[in-house]
Amino acid sequence: MPLYAQLTRAIRFAIATGRLRVGEQLPTVRQLAVDLRVNANTVAKVYAELERSGILETRRGVGTFVSARHLAASHRNEHEKHLKELVDRFIEEAGAMGFSTDDLLDQLQSRRKKETSNV
Amino acid sequence: MPLYAQLTRAIRFAIATGRLRVGEQLPTVRQLAVDLRVNANTVAKVYAELERSGILETRRGVGTFVSARHLAASHRNEHEKHLKELVDRFIEEAGAMGFSTDDLLDQLQSRRKKETSNV
């Protein structure tokens, strides 16, 4: 998986799980680039993409911050839509392998049980 | 989606749903290439990949056929494993979007209801 995709996921995940909170500042483009031994542009593109998605806000000369916009109702709807699309792709892919939606459900339920037993 | 992937899925799906049965002959590499207006090599690669997966068998000078191997117990186990891997990827991807396994289950169940209501 490409660097930029890994980074995007990591940030999204950090925000989704509350490890990065609304208003919090992220590392500088250059700083993070140095830390990850990556070009600054790569980080910049990730920040830009996440800004377009409405989950980051960037102010020149200041830095990049976790936005509050993604908590808005309209964004939650967007988000829901993305989940539906993900499930669609998932069902389709499984179908091409010869699995039914029920097969998926079974598998997913047994996976959920495993998760909850670890809690 | 690239041609070869589309073709692979189509064939897998046809076999999974019984539209292509064990022992049945598939079109010649060249013939299918002509039909799909595609290079013969593209078809050949798909056939080769599906043979490696054990769901096709090819005999030079004769043609390519649906194998019986994929009905064997060992292959069904392989297949099950692939489903698990798919579900893993799915859970992970959803997690990066901030969705839990339960969210997926809900969405999948409502999707299943829609399916059954159409039957």
Add this chain to the structure above:
DNA sequence: TTACTTGTACTATCATCGTAGTACAATCCG
């Protein structure tokens, strides 16, 4: 203003991937 920090635009390079073209090898069948 001026120096400094921040993000950004543009370009080039490199790798990867998908597809096609052409030539080859194995097999069948008369």
Add this chain to the structure above:
DNA sequence: CGGATTGTACTACGATGATAGTACAAGTAA
């Protein structure tokens, strides 16, 4: 055997995508 049919190996081209280098622009703060 010899021609026809099958799949296969090798190569090359084109497109796309990811990353890096460099230079620029916007904002901050002394």
